[in-house]
Amino acid sequence: MSTKVLHVLYNDDDVLMDAVKTTRAAHHHIEEVYTPFPVHGLDKAMGLKPTRLAICAFIYGLCGLSFATYMMNYIMIQDWPQDIGGKPSFSYIQNMPSFVPIMFELTVFFAAHLMVITFFLRSRLWPFKKAENPDVRTTDDHFLMEVALHGSEEEALEFFRNTGAVEVKVIDKH
Template identity: 85%
Template sequence: MSNKVIHAIYNDDDILMDAVKATRAAHHHIEEVYTPFPVHGLDKAMGLAPTRIAIASFLYGLVGLSVAASLMNYVMIVDWPQDIGGKPSFSFIDNMPAFVPIMFELTVFFAAHLMVITFYLRSRLWPFKAAENPDVRTTDDHFLMEVALHGNEDDLISFFKNTGAVEVKVIDKH
Protein backbone atom coordinates (compact mmCIF):
# COMPACT_ATOMS: atom_id res chain seq x y z
CA MET A 1 0.00 0.00 0.00
CA SER A 2 1.36 3.39 -0.94
CA ASN A 3 1.60 6.38 1.36
CA LYS A 4 0.62 8.88 -1.28
CA VAL A 5 -1.67 11.79 -0.49
CA ILE A 6 -3.17 14.54 -2.58
CA HIS A 7 -2.72 18.16 -1.54
CA ALA A 8 -5.55 20.23 -2.95
CA ILE A 9 -4.91 23.94 -2.40
CA TYR A 10 -7.74 26.49 -2.35
CA ASN A 11 -7.70 30.26 -2.05
CA ASP A 12 -11.17 30.82 -0.53
CA ASP A 13 -12.76 29.32 2.58
CA ASP A 14 -16.22 29.01 1.00
CA ILE A 15 -14.80 27.04 -1.93
CA LEU A 16 -12.91 24.89 0.59
CA MET A 17 -16.12 24.14 2.50
CA ASP A 18 -17.91 23.10 -0.69
CA ALA A 19 -14.90 20.96 -1.67
CA VAL A 20 -14.84 19.23 1.74
CA LYS A 21 -18.54 18.43 1.43
CA ALA A 22 -18.07 17.13 -2.12
CA THR A 23 -15.05 15.05 -1.07
CA ARG A 24 -16.97 13.46 1.81
CA ALA A 25 -19.94 12.83 -0.48
CA ALA A 26 -17.58 11.03 -2.90
CA HIS A 27 -16.38 8.88 0.05
CA HIS A 28 -12.74 10.00 -0.02
CA HIS A 29 -10.89 10.06 3.30
CA ILE A 30 -9.74 13.54 4.32
CA GLU A 31 -6.55 13.23 6.35
CA GLU A 32 -6.26 16.88 7.41
CA VAL A 33 -7.23 20.42 6.43
CA TYR A 34 -4.77 23.28 6.99
CA THR A 35 -6.21 26.79 7.20
CA PRO A 36 -4.72 30.19 8.06
CA PHE A 37 -7.67 30.94 10.38
CA PRO A 38 -10.50 28.92 11.96
CA VAL A 39 -13.24 28.12 9.45
CA HIS A 40 -16.65 27.93 11.11
CA GLY A 41 -18.38 24.59 10.50
CA LEU A 42 -15.33 22.86 9.01
CA ASP A 43 -15.23 20.24 11.77
CA LYS A 44 -18.83 19.23 11.08
CA ALA A 45 -18.27 19.22 7.32
CA MET A 46 -15.25 16.93 7.81
CA GLY A 47 -17.30 14.61 10.02
CA LEU A 48 -15.10 15.00 13.10
CA ALA A 49 -16.44 13.81 16.44
CA PRO A 50 -17.36 16.50 18.97
CA THR A 51 -14.68 17.36 21.50
CA ARG A 52 -14.80 16.11 25.08
CA ILE A 53 -12.58 18.85 26.51
CA ALA A 54 -15.56 20.44 28.32
CA ILE A 55 -16.06 17.21 30.30
CA ALA A 56 -12.35 17.14 31.14
CA SER A 57 -12.51 20.78 32.21
CA PHE A 58 -15.42 20.06 34.56
CA LEU A 59 -13.56 17.14 36.11
CA TYR A 60 -10.42 19.24 36.51
CA GLY A 61 -12.52 21.93 38.20
CA LEU A 62 -13.85 19.33 40.64
CA VAL A 63 -10.27 18.31 41.40
CA GLY A 64 -9.38 21.96 42.07
CA LEU A 65 -12.43 22.41 44.31
CA SER A 66 -11.52 19.25 46.25
CA VAL A 67 -7.90 20.32 46.67
CA ALA A 68 -8.96 23.80 47.85
CA ALA A 69 -11.51 22.49 50.35
CA SER A 70 -9.13 19.83 51.69
CA LEU A 71 -6.22 22.24 51.97
CA MET A 72 -8.23 24.94 53.75
CA ASN A 73 -9.85 22.43 56.10
CA TYR A 74 -6.46 21.04 57.07
CA VAL A 75 -4.64 24.37 57.37
CA MET A 76 -7.37 26.54 58.94
CA ILE A 77 -9.34 24.01 61.01
CA VAL A 78 -7.16 20.99 61.83
CA ASP A 79 -3.51 22.02 61.83
CA TRP A 80 -3.47 25.64 62.98
CA PRO A 81 -6.89 27.00 63.98
CA GLN A 82 -6.85 30.73 64.68
CA ASP A 83 -9.30 33.13 66.24
CA ILE A 84 -9.47 35.85 63.57
CA GLY A 85 -11.70 38.84 64.31
CA GLY A 86 -13.44 37.04 67.17
CA LYS A 87 -14.59 34.21 64.89
CA PRO A 88 -13.18 30.92 66.12
CA SER A 89 -12.46 28.13 63.64
CA PHE A 90 -14.47 25.25 65.06
CA SER A 91 -15.72 23.73 61.81
CA PHE A 92 -15.32 24.03 58.08
CA ILE A 93 -19.03 24.73 57.53
CA ASP A 94 -19.04 27.69 59.96
CA ASN A 95 -16.19 29.31 58.02
CA MET A 96 -17.40 28.38 54.51
CA PRO A 97 -18.29 31.97 53.44
CA ALA A 98 -14.70 33.07 54.00
CA PHE A 99 -13.39 30.10 52.01
CA VAL A 100 -15.60 30.53 48.92
CA PRO A 101 -13.30 32.95 47.01
CA ILE A 102 -10.29 30.68 47.48
CA MET A 103 -12.26 27.61 46.40
CA PHE A 104 -13.50 29.45 43.31
CA GLU A 105 -10.01 30.62 42.35
CA LEU A 106 -8.43 27.17 42.74
CA THR A 107 -11.29 25.60 40.76
CA VAL A 108 -10.63 27.97 37.87
CA PHE A 109 -6.84 27.60 38.23
CA PHE A 110 -6.92 23.79 38.08
CA ALA A 111 -9.49 23.68 35.25
CA ALA A 112 -7.60 26.18 33.08
CA HIS A 113 -4.10 24.84 33.55
CA LEU A 114 -4.94 21.14 33.34
CA MET A 115 -7.14 21.79 30.29
CA VAL A 116 -4.25 23.51 28.48
CA ILE A 117 -1.89 20.65 29.40
CA THR A 118 -4.47 18.11 28.18
CA PHE A 119 -4.91 19.99 24.91
CA TYR A 120 -1.15 20.06 24.28
CA LEU A 121 -0.73 16.38 25.10
CA ARG A 122 -3.76 15.35 23.04
CA SER A 123 -2.57 17.45 20.08
CA ARG A 124 0.99 16.13 20.44
CA LEU A 125 2.41 19.65 20.77
CA TRP A 126 5.69 19.22 22.58
CA PRO A 127 8.22 21.96 23.29
CA PHE A 128 10.65 22.41 20.37
CA LYS A 129 8.58 20.19 18.08
CA ALA A 130 9.15 20.80 14.39
CA ALA A 131 6.20 22.22 12.45
CA GLU A 132 4.09 19.77 10.46
CA ASN A 133 2.69 22.31 8.04
CA PRO A 134 3.07 20.88 4.52
CA ASP A 135 2.82 24.22 2.70
CA VAL A 136 3.89 27.58 4.10
CA ARG A 137 1.13 29.38 2.17
CA THR A 138 -1.47 27.94 4.56
CA THR A 139 -0.22 30.32 7.25
CA ASP A 140 -1.03 33.32 5.06
CA ASP A 141 -3.88 33.08 2.58
CA HIS A 142 -4.33 29.53 1.20
CA PHE A 143 -6.20 26.45 2.40
CA LEU A 144 -4.89 22.91 1.95
CA MET A 145 -6.91 19.71 2.03
CA GLU A 146 -4.88 16.52 2.42
CA VAL A 147 -6.67 13.45 1.09
CA ALA A 148 -5.46 9.84 1.10
CA LEU A 149 -4.83 8.55 -2.41
CA HIS A 150 -6.80 5.38 -3.12
CA GLY A 151 -7.66 4.42 -6.65
CA ASN A 152 -6.90 6.22 -9.88
CA GLU A 153 -4.61 9.20 -9.39
CA ASP A 154 -5.71 11.05 -12.53
CA ASP A 155 -9.40 10.76 -11.63
CA LEU A 156 -8.78 12.23 -8.19
CA ILE A 157 -6.68 15.09 -9.57
CA SER A 158 -9.45 16.03 -11.99
CA PHE A 159 -12.03 15.65 -9.19
CA PHE A 160 -10.20 18.18 -7.01
CA LYS A 161 -9.63 20.58 -9.91
CA ASN A 162 -13.40 20.48 -10.50
CA THR A 163 -14.03 21.36 -6.83
CA GLY A 164 -12.20 24.66 -7.33
CA ALA A 165 -8.64 23.81 -6.28
CA VAL A 166 -6.08 26.25 -7.63
CA GLU A 167 -3.33 23.64 -7.31
CA VAL A 168 -3.33 19.86 -6.90
CA LYS A 169 -0.19 17.91 -6.02
CA VAL A 170 0.46 14.25 -5.34
CA ILE A 171 2.86 13.84 -2.41
CA ASP A 172 4.62 10.67 -1.27
CA LYS A 173 4.51 10.72 2.55
CA HIS A 174 7.15 8.71 4.31
Protein backbone atom coordinates in the same frame (compact mmCIF):
# COMPACT_ATOMS: atom_id res chain seq x y z
CA MET B 1 5.15 0.50 0.91
CA SER B 2 4.58 4.08 -0.10
CA THR B 3 1.25 5.84 0.07
CA LYS B 4 0.22 8.79 -2.02
CA VAL B 5 -1.78 11.78 -0.85
CA LEU B 6 -3.16 14.77 -2.66
CA HIS B 7 -2.43 18.29 -1.45
CA VAL B 8 -5.35 20.35 -2.71
CA LEU B 9 -4.98 24.13 -2.27
CA TYR B 10 -7.85 26.62 -2.09
CA ASN B 11 -7.77 30.39 -1.67
CA ASP B 12 -11.26 30.91 -0.22
CA ASP B 13 -12.80 29.37 2.90
CA ASP B 14 -16.29 29.11 1.36
CA VAL B 15 -14.89 27.18 -1.61
CA LEU B 16 -13.01 24.96 0.86
CA MET B 17 -16.22 24.20 2.80
CA ASP B 18 -18.06 23.24 -0.40
CA ALA B 19 -15.07 21.12 -1.50
CA VAL B 20 -14.96 19.28 1.85
CA LYS B 21 -18.67 18.46 1.57
CA THR B 22 -18.27 17.33 -2.04
CA THR B 23 -15.18 15.26 -1.17
CA ARG B 24 -16.95 13.48 1.69
CA ALA B 25 -19.99 12.85 -0.50
CA ALA B 26 -17.69 11.21 -3.06
CA HIS B 27 -16.28 8.97 -0.28
CA HIS B 28 -12.71 10.26 -0.40
CA HIS B 29 -10.84 10.12 2.92
CA ILE B 30 -9.71 13.56 4.13
CA GLU B 31 -6.55 13.15 6.19
CA GLU B 32 -6.26 16.76 7.41
CA VAL B 33 -7.18 20.34 6.54
CA TYR B 34 -4.69 23.17 7.16
CA THR B 35 -6.11 26.70 7.44
CA PRO B 36 -4.60 30.09 8.32
CA PHE B 37 -7.53 30.83 10.65
CA PRO B 38 -10.38 28.83 12.21
CA VAL B 39 -13.13 27.99 9.73
CA HIS B 40 -16.41 27.66 11.57
CA GLY B 41 -18.31 24.48 10.73
CA LEU B 42 -15.31 22.76 9.16
CA ASP B 43 -15.17 20.10 11.90
CA LYS B 44 -18.79 19.12 11.24
CA ALA B 45 -18.27 19.18 7.47
CA MET B 46 -15.29 16.84 7.89
CA GLY B 47 -17.33 14.51 10.10
CA LEU B 48 -15.13 14.87 13.17
CA LYS B 49 -16.49 13.79 16.53
CA PRO B 50 -17.21 16.49 19.13
CA THR B 51 -14.41 17.11 21.60
CA ARG B 52 -14.55 15.76 25.13
CA LEU B 53 -12.25 18.42 26.55
CA ALA B 54 -15.19 20.09 28.34
CA ILE B 55 -15.65 16.93 30.42
CA CYS B 56 -11.97 17.09 31.35
CA ALA B 57 -12.37 20.75 32.36
CA PHE B 58 -15.26 19.85 34.67
CA ILE B 59 -13.27 17.02 36.27
CA TYR B 60 -10.22 19.26 36.70
CA GLY B 61 -12.43 21.93 38.31
CA LEU B 62 -13.79 19.34 40.74
CA CYS B 63 -10.21 18.33 41.59
CA GLY B 64 -9.38 21.98 42.31
CA LEU B 65 -12.49 22.41 44.46
CA SER B 66 -11.68 19.24 46.39
CA PHE B 67 -8.08 20.32 46.93
CA ALA B 68 -9.20 23.77 48.10
CA THR B 69 -11.67 22.25 50.56
CA TYR B 70 -9.12 19.82 51.96
CA MET B 71 -6.39 22.47 52.14
CA MET B 72 -8.54 25.08 53.92
CA ASN B 73 -9.97 22.54 56.35
CA TYR B 74 -6.52 21.27 57.25
CA ILE B 75 -4.75 24.64 57.44
CA MET B 76 -7.44 26.85 58.99
CA ILE B 77 -9.38 24.36 61.17
CA GLN B 78 -7.17 21.39 62.14
CA ASP B 79 -3.51 22.45 61.98
CA TRP B 80 -3.47 26.10 63.06
CA PRO B 81 -6.90 27.44 64.06
CA GLN B 82 -6.96 31.20 64.51
CA ASP B 83 -9.58 33.73 65.53
CA ILE B 84 -9.71 36.02 62.49
CA GLY B 85 -12.34 38.74 62.67
CA GLY B 86 -14.25 36.97 65.44
CA LYS B 87 -15.06 33.92 63.28
CA PRO B 88 -15.08 30.61 65.12
CA SER B 89 -12.34 28.24 63.99
CA PHE B 90 -13.70 24.91 65.20
CA SER B 91 -15.92 24.11 62.20
CA TYR B 92 -15.32 24.23 58.45
CA ILE B 93 -19.05 24.69 57.70
CA GLN B 94 -19.26 27.84 59.84
CA ASN B 95 -16.27 29.35 58.02
CA MET B 96 -17.22 28.24 54.52
CA PRO B 97 -18.68 31.60 53.35
CA SER B 98 -15.30 33.25 53.90
CA PHE B 99 -13.59 30.39 52.01
CA VAL B 100 -15.69 30.76 48.82
CA PRO B 101 -13.17 33.04 47.01
CA ILE B 102 -10.37 30.55 47.67
CA MET B 103 -12.53 27.65 46.45
CA PHE B 104 -13.44 29.58 43.29
CA GLU B 105 -9.85 30.59 42.53
CA LEU B 106 -8.43 27.08 42.97
CA THR B 107 -11.24 25.59 40.85
CA VAL B 108 -10.38 27.96 38.00
CA PHE B 109 -6.62 27.53 38.55
CA PHE B 110 -6.75 23.73 38.34
CA ALA B 111 -9.16 23.70 35.39
CA ALA B 112 -7.17 26.24 33.37
CA HIS B 113 -3.69 24.84 33.94
CA LEU B 114 -4.63 21.18 33.57
CA MET B 115 -6.63 21.97 30.40
CA VAL B 116 -3.58 23.60 28.82
CA ILE B 117 -1.48 20.55 29.66
CA THR B 118 -4.20 18.19 28.37
CA PHE B 119 -4.54 20.17 25.14
CA PHE B 120 -0.79 20.11 24.47
CA LEU B 121 -0.55 16.38 25.20
CA ARG B 122 -3.66 15.56 23.15
CA SER B 123 -2.44 17.65 20.22
CA ARG B 124 1.08 16.23 20.55
CA LEU B 125 2.49 19.75 20.87
CA TRP B 126 5.49 19.42 23.13
CA PRO B 127 8.54 21.64 23.35
CA PHE B 128 10.98 21.51 20.42
CA LYS B 129 8.53 19.64 18.18
CA LYS B 130 9.11 20.20 14.48
CA ALA B 131 6.24 21.87 12.64
CA GLU B 132 4.07 19.61 10.47
CA ASN B 133 2.86 22.25 8.04
CA PRO B 134 3.05 20.80 4.51
CA ASP B 135 2.81 24.16 2.69
CA VAL B 136 3.96 27.51 4.08
CA ARG B 137 1.14 29.33 2.24
CA THR B 138 -1.39 27.88 4.69
CA THR B 139 -0.06 30.25 7.36
CA ASP B 140 -0.90 33.25 5.18
CA ASP B 141 -3.85 33.04 2.81
CA HIS B 142 -4.36 29.51 1.43
CA PHE B 143 -6.23 26.44 2.65
CA LEU B 144 -4.85 22.94 2.12
CA MET B 145 -6.86 19.74 2.14
CA GLU B 146 -4.80 16.54 2.42
CA VAL B 147 -6.65 13.60 0.87
CA ALA B 148 -5.59 9.96 0.69
CA LEU B 149 -5.26 8.82 -2.92
CA HIS B 150 -7.05 5.58 -3.74
CA GLY B 151 -7.74 4.53 -7.29
CA SER B 152 -6.93 6.46 -10.44
CA GLU B 153 -4.65 9.44 -10.03
CA GLU B 154 -6.00 11.21 -13.13
CA GLU B 155 -9.63 10.91 -12.02
CA ALA B 156 -8.76 12.26 -8.57
CA LEU B 157 -6.86 15.22 -10.05
CA GLU B 158 -9.80 16.07 -12.31
CA PHE B 159 -12.30 15.68 -9.44
CA PHE B 160 -10.42 18.11 -7.19
CA ARG B 161 -9.83 20.64 -9.96
CA ASN B 162 -13.61 20.70 -10.44
CA THR B 163 -14.11 21.55 -6.75
CA GLY B 164 -12.48 24.96 -7.25
CA ALA B 165 -8.92 24.06 -6.29
CA VAL B 166 -6.19 26.53 -7.15
CA GLU B 167 -3.52 23.83 -7.15
CA VAL B 168 -3.49 20.02 -6.83
CA LYS B 169 -0.28 18.10 -6.12
CA VAL B 170 0.37 14.38 -5.69
CA ILE B 171 2.75 13.73 -2.77
CA ASP B 172 4.45 10.40 -2.15
CA LYS B 173 4.59 9.74 1.62
CA HIS B 174 6.86 6.97 2.80
